[in-house]
Amino acid sequence: MAQIIIKNLRKDFGDFTAVKSSSFTIEDGEFFMLLGPSGCGKTTTLRMIAGLEMPTAGEVFIDGEEVSQKRASERDIAFVFQMFALYPHLNVQQNISYPLKSQGMPKAQIKVKVAEVAKILGIEHILNKPVGGLSGGDRQRVALGRAIVREPKAFMMDEPLGALDAEFREHMSQELRTLHDQMGATTVYVTHDQLEAMQMGDKIVVMNHGSVEQFGVPQDIYDWPATMFVANFIGSPSMNFLHFEGTVATGDTSISFDGQSFDIPAQLSTASGKLVMGVRPEHVVLQDDSAYRGEVTATEYLGTTQIVTLDTPNGILKARTPATQVANVGDTIGLDFNPRTITLFDETTGEALLSKANKGVLDHG
Amino acid sequence: MSGFSVTEPSKRQKWIAGILVITYAVVTLMPLLWIIATGFKSPEDSISYPPKVIFQPTLEGYVNLFTTQTRITPNMKDTLAEPDSWYEQIVRDKNMVIAGPSRYGQRFLNSVIIGFGSTFLSIFLGTLAAYAFSRFKVPIKDDLLFFILSTRMMPPIAVAIPIFLMYRQLGLSDTHLGMILLYTAVNLSLSVWLLKGFIDEIPLEYEEAALIDGYTRFQAFYKVVLPQAATGIASTAIFCLIFAWNEYAFAVLLTSGEAQTAPPFIPTIIGVGGQDWPAVAAGATIFLIPVMIFTIFLRKHLLRGITFGAVRK
Numbered sequence: 057m058a059q060i061i062i063k064n065l066r067k068d069f070g071d072f073t074a075v076k077s078s079s080f081t082i083e084d085g086e087f088f089m090l091l092g093p094s095g096c097g098k099t100t101t102l103r104m105i106a107g108l109e110m111p112t113a114g115e116v117f118i119d120g121e122e123v124s125q126k127r128a129s130e131r132d133i134a135f136v137f138q139m140f141a142l143y144p145h146l147n148v149q150q151n152i153s154y155p156l157k158s159q160g161m162p163k164a165q166i167k168v169k170v171a172e173v174a175k176i177l178g179i180e181h182i183l184n185k186p187v188g189g190l191s192g193g194d195r196q197r198v199a200l201g202r203a204i205v206r207e208p209k210a211f212m213m214d215e216p217l218g219a220l221d222a223e224f225r226e227h228m229s230q231e232l233r234t235l236h237d238q239m240g241a242t243t244v245y246v247t248h249d250q251l252e253a254m255q256m257g258d259k260i261v262v263m264n265h266g267s268v269e270q271f272g273v274p275q276d277i278y279d280w281p282a283t284m285f286v287a288n289f290i291g292s293p294s295m296n297f298l299h300f301e302g303t304v305a306t307g308d309t310s311i312s313f314d315g316q317s318f319d320i321p322a323q324l325s326t327a328s329g330k331l332v333m334g335v336r337p338e339h340v341v342l343q344d345d346s347a348y349r350g351e352v353t354a355t356e357y358l359g360t361t362q363i364v365t366l367d368t369p370n371g372i373l374k375a376r377t378p379a380t381q382v383a384n385v386g387d388t389i390g391l392d393f394n395p396r397t398i399t400l401f402d403e404t405t406g407e408a409l410l411s412k413a414n415k416g417v418l419d420h421g
Numbered sequence: 422m423s424g425f426s427v428t429e430p431s432k433r434q435k436w437i438a439g440i441l442v443i444t445y446a447v448v449t450l451m452p453l454l455w456i457i458a459t460g461f462k463s464p465e466d467s468i469s470y471p472p473k474v475i476f477q478p479t480l481e482g483y484v485n486l487f488t489t490q491t492r493i494t495p496n497m498k499d500t501l502a503e504p505d506s507w508y509e510q511i512v513r514d515k516n517m518v519i520a521g522p523s524r525y526g527q528r529f530l531n532s533v534i535i536g537f538g539s540t541f542l543s544i545f546l547g548t549l550a551a552y553a554f555s556r557f558k559v560p561i562k563d564d565l566l567f568f569i570l571s572t573r574m575m576p577p578i579a580v581a582i583p584i585f586l587m588y589r590q591l592g593l594s595d596t597h598l599g600m601i602l603l604y605t606a607v608n609l610s611l612s613v614w615l616l617k618g619f620i621d622e623i624p625l626e627y628e629e630a631a632l633i634d635g636y637t638r639f640q641a642f643y644k645v646v647l648p649q650a651a652t653g654i655a656s657t658a659i660f661c662l663i664f665a666w667n668e669y670a671f672a673v674l675l676t677s678g679e680a681q682t683a684p685p686f687i688p689t690i691i692g693v694g695g696q697d698w699p700a701v702a703a704g705a706t707i708f709l710i711p712v713m714i715f716t717i718f719l720r721k722h723l724l725r726g727i728t729f730g731a732v733r734k
């Protein structure tokens with residue numbers, strides 16, 4: 057079990073920079089998510105932590121020890137590959153015992169260990185089978201078995217559910233989370249699925265184009281995104297952006313555009329020009345006496361709630377409202393926003409403007 | 422639907438396919454069968470016209486192959502004791518006695534040493550080189566690979582004279598080592614290229630998993646990559662062995678005694694006491710056996726490997 061600290065980690069492949077100066081901390085026992093779109097450098101980051109890739113610059117601390125130039129075999133961590141990478145010439149039992157053999161553990165003891173792990177994962181009945189014919193789920197379990205049998209300091213998992221079908225993913229992700237809670241081992245988990253990250257992670261780091269955009273607990277990242285990218289990437293439907301030109305100054309508690317004034321959290325910075333008001337769909341209130349109006353272009357019924365899509369003077373906007381609320385396509389409806397949840401962004405930099413509401417979250421990351 | 426399937430051939434199709442395959446096999450195996458049969462014929466039967474398909478089998482050819490013989494006069498024959506073995510009997514019936522073993526056994530052994538030695542060396546060096554080319558960042562990799570391939574672009578015999586002169590200077594003429602090195606050099610480009618293809622197909626993750634599991638790079642290569650490259654190694658080894666085993670031109674040029682292989686030796690049997698075709702055929706038959714055994718031994722791998730990974734799982 058270990059704490060992992062990443063400091064200014066960077067990786068260049070020739071002229072191309074895959075990871076640009078990343079820094080974050082993974083606490084002991086955390087289930088930590090590396091989240092981002094395809095090609096953003098998640099796998100590269102994970103491989104640098106594991107020692108499969110040498111960083112161009114920066115440091116990796118595992119349990120207080122700087123390991124960035126150490127070999128993978130000396131770091132005492134386990135890695136679960138996306139395609140599982142089970143040794144095809146060995147059976148299940150041999151696959152799981154492989155890491156123990158390298159440590160020179162006596163055969164009898166290996167047998168006991170493997171049996172233990174097989175029991176935890178519920179794969180006792182397939183121990184003597186070749187890995188070739190296993191189902192996706194069983195392969196996944198064997199890969200996990202090979203990882204946990206050694207009781208390493210930490211687990212690295214690169215989209216371990218990516219090869220499974222949607223229905224089974226759900227089931228496996230719960231199994232994984234339960235397993236983690238049982239063992240309490242530090243786990244770094246790569247995914248491009250924001251929902252998976254939100255559901256499973258204790259903490260999330262959001263990456264884009266090789267840079268860390270934000271890092272924190274899921275709730276903070278959802279409520280107080282540090283950048284427009286994070287706001288857009290997380291949540292479904294994602295955060296609404298109302299584009300406008302205007303000015304905000306330190307101390308402002310309201311903002312006006314299109315002749316309307318909206319209450320916002322007290323601002324702690326000054327900005328002007330192209331700005332964006334970000335508001336989550338569930339914080340949009342359909343209220344007929346409001347002067348700011350939008351035309352309903354679509355509704356999507358989801359049972360207890362519905363998603364109402366509106367055309368406003370500042371762009372398309374989606375509202376999540378109770379299903380009982382009447383909204384017909386073609387109607388023009390008044391809109392109001394819950395002022396405590398609003399984040400302003402500077403459109404040119406894409407970064408959130410500091411306010412009293414998001415200061416706590418943005419300052420630490 | 423009555424027995425119609427896209428993937429499963431019908432009974433009639435199977436019959437037609439079977440007949441075609443058997444016909445083809447008979448046509449290609451005919452010369453081989455003829456050689457094997459000739460080995461068991463008497464010299465008269467072997468050159469009789471029309472050719473004899475039914476004949477009285479004899480081991481005379483094999484005895485002639487493995488022995489040298491001297492003619493004796495009838496008077497002398499009477500003074501000799503009765504032959505005490507079946508092969509002496511065969512020889513005695515022709516008014517000859519066995520003077521000693523022939524050189525065939527030793528030539529055959531040379532072929533084994535040189536053929537398998539060079540195959541082993543080609544595979545050993547080829548696997549290491551192919552692994553390095555497949556996995557590591559080698560400077561001017563593409564140029565090196567092209568260079569290695571280019572050694573195959575001319576017939577090897579084109580450089581026979583320079584090699585002959587060079588070998589004489591170095592004292593490698595007519596030595597096992599010289600022939601092993603020569604065949605290895607010729608085979609290496611083939612083995613590097615074939616093996617690189619096979620190793621390229623083994624996902625890197627397996628080795629990385631082994632590295633993570635606490636193995637060194639060499640152990641990962643040895644314990645994870647090699648077993649999975651077995652198919653490729655086996656089929657490459659067969660190609661290398663077949664070349665080295667059958668090679669004739671260099672063997673004629675560079676070997677004459679000590680290290681002479683079987684291919685240049687077998688035709689010389691004809692000269693020993695008339696046209697002894699059964700002995701030549703017997704020599705050729707025995708010569709076929711090692712490659713056949715080797716191929717059968719690796720058959721399982723070969724069938725999968727020879728598709729060059731096209732349908733490898």
Ligand SMILES: Nc1ncnc2c1ncn2[C@@H]1O[C@H](COP(=O)(O)OP(=O)(O)OP(=O)(O)O)[C@@H](O)[C@H]1O
Nearest residue numbers: 069072074092093094095096097098099100101248
């Ligand atoms: N060995 C390499 N050589 C050159 N470029 C590489 C190498 N490995 C990765 N890259 C590049 O670095 C970038 C980041 O790759 P990485 O695999 O880390 O992305 P990822 O976030 O894991 O994406 P995905 O979700 O598709 O797996 C990509 O543009 C990729 O093409």
Ligand SMILES: [Mg+2]
Nearest residue numbers: 098099100214
């Ligand atoms: Mg990846």
